[in-house]
Amino acid sequence: MIDDALFGKPLISLITVGFAGIVVWHLLSRHRPTTRLVVQILFFAVMTLILVGSGIEPHRFQGYESEDPRALLVIVAKTLWWIHLAWAVIGFIRLYLVLEGSPREARLLQDLVIGVVYIGMALSVLAFVFGVPIGTLVATSGVVAIILGLALQNTLADLFSGIALTLGRPYIIGDWILLSDGTEGRVVESNWRATHILTSANNVVVLPNSFLAKLGLTNVSRPDESHLLILTIRIAPTRMPASVRHVMATALASCNSIVREPPPVVALKGLDATALEVELQFRVTSPSQRVPARNEVLDLVYRHCKSAGLLLAIPPSATVLTADLPTEESAKPPSVTPLALIEAIPVFTTLTSDEKRRLAETATVREFRKGDVIVREDEMLPSLMMVRAGIIAARNAGEERGRLAPGDFFGETGLLAGMQEVCTLEALTPVTAYEIDQEAFAPLLSERPALAEEIADHLASRAERFRNGASLPPEHARSAHAILKTIRTIFKA
Incomplete structure (x- = not known):
């Protein structure tokens, strides 16, 4: 039986403070844990003072008269006190329980300790508020735990595996x-x-x-995200293996999508009458770059093989007579002519086959030694250069932006529109290029005035695409009308 002095305004005040604390705690932002903890401690302290002043001991069970409705006030007051005590402890845990450099372990430990706190609060409420015998409850809960464990076997397996994965990192x-x-x-x-x-x-x-x-x-992300790729290429044995290996290394050196450190590796894997098998080993910055890098490497291998006169071998499963296999004496790889390069340049797609042929006949051969600067940044190159062999590095503001390989071209903006070059171009290896100057191109514009408009539209769209991805000088940000005017001024068309 509880003294009547315990049921009155103090209990009403305690319950009011308890519910007010719950409301205020939920209104405070989760991003201000210190403020929430201070507010929680203040409400808990006020509730403790009211309990002590009322003579109620929340850690001891007191008997209630079942027909006495006032006992409900004590039950609610003591339950709120235990809830606020648990929240105050949890606030300390979340604020101060931190493992330096191990946020996942800290979160796991916090969740485990908080779970223990909630279980302890629930048992305390059952024991000290409702008078439930905890010892008997724990003994009975063992049977319940076995039943729940069997029913939740998969869920518990996921739970403990999650703990193991979190700790193992x-x-x-x-x-x-x-x-x-x-x-x-x-x-x-x-x-x-x-x-x-x-x-x-x-x-x-x-x-x-x-x-x-x-x-x-x-x-794949450890120790970093660089990822190794291996490609196997089969080359017809028409050249010495050392020459083939040099061509493959040059192809990898001209690739813009792969990592240069550590450098790519060319490994000769096997040799027979049908093929020299070459393994290309290179890295990319991340797994998402595997497909673009593989595509570029295959494209460059083809272009360098064609430039060096190498032939791809037939598939191992193909049936072929030995007499039909190419040899060093009988191999006749197709040569890379100026016409073949002109047909691959987008700006000349509007030309007819006869116009392309006549333009190719005017091409001259240019040779550059390793280290030669072909054109500097912000200079105008009044001729079109088509790379026949070798590698050219493109640098902007001293930083390498990419590399040009056989089949690439440059200088068309200076030749046709009087634009300056965006990058400094330097020969990384001995370079052979075909050159077409303005005098060779002038007859085409005089015969076909509409060709100037088609070229102006193409150069304007190309410059716009380039400007969206790089910093270009102001003279490159020109409309098709301005480029057309420049073309007509240069060629007096």
């Missing part, structure tokens, strides 16, 4: 991982139950932690 959010079952992608979310992986197909794969813990895992 085989990956973090943002890492690119490859699983032994073939699943590959970037980790976008990891919680107690599952890990979410964003694949290259832009789909999110949700893997239960218990399933993920059983798989072999490769973290």
Whole structure:
């Protein structure tokens, strides 16, 4: 039986303060944990003073008369006191329990300790507010725990696997991982139950932690995201292996999509009467660059092989007579002519076959030694250069922006529109190029005045695309009308 003095205004005040504390705690921003903790401690302290002043001991159970409605006030008051005590402890945990440099471990430890605090609060309320015998409850809960454990076996397996993965840290959010079952992608979310992986197909794969813990895992993002690619190329054995290896190394050196440090590797894997098998090993900055890099390497291998007169070998599964295989004496690879290069240049797509042929006949051969500067930044090159062989580095403000390989071209903006070059072009290897000057191009414009408008439209759209991706001087940001006017001024057409 509780003394009547305990049921009155103090209990009403305590309950009011308790509910007010709950409202204020929820109104405060989660991004201000210190303020929330201070407010929580103040409300808890006020509730404790009211309880002590009223003679109520929240840590002891007091009997109630079942028919006495005033006992409900004591139950509510003591329950609110235990709730506020638990929240104050949790506030301390979230604010001060931090593992330096290990945010995931700190979060896991916080969640575990907070779970223990809530369990302790619930047991305390049952024991000291409602008088439930905890010992008997714990003994009975063992049977309940076995039943729940069997029913929640998969969920618990995911839970403990999540704890193991969190402590082991085989990956973090943002890492690119490859699983032994073939699943590959970037980790976008990891919680107690599952890990979410964003694949290259832009789909999110949700893997239960218990399933993920059983798989072999490769973290592609460690120690960094650079990724090794290996391509096998088969070359007809019409040249010495050392010459083939040099051509393959040059092709890799001209690639803009691969990592230059560590340098790519060219490995000769095998040689027989049908092919010299070459393995190209190179790295990309991230797994997302694998397809663009592979495409560029294959394109450059083809162009350098064609430039050097190498032939690709027939597939191993193909049936062919030995007498039909090319040899050093019988191999006749197609030569890279000025006409073939002109047909590959987009700005000349409007020319007829006869016009392209006549333009190709005017091309002259230019040779550059390694280290020669072909044209400097902000200078105008009044001729079109088509790379026949070698590698050219394009530098802007002292920084390399890319490399040109056989089949690439430059100088068309200076030849046709009087624009300055954006980059300094320097020969990284001995370079052979075909050159077409303004005198060779003038007859075409005089015969076809409409050709100037077509070229102006093409150069304007190309300059706009380039300007969106790089910093260009003001003279490059010109309209098709301004370029057309310049073309007519240069060629007096």
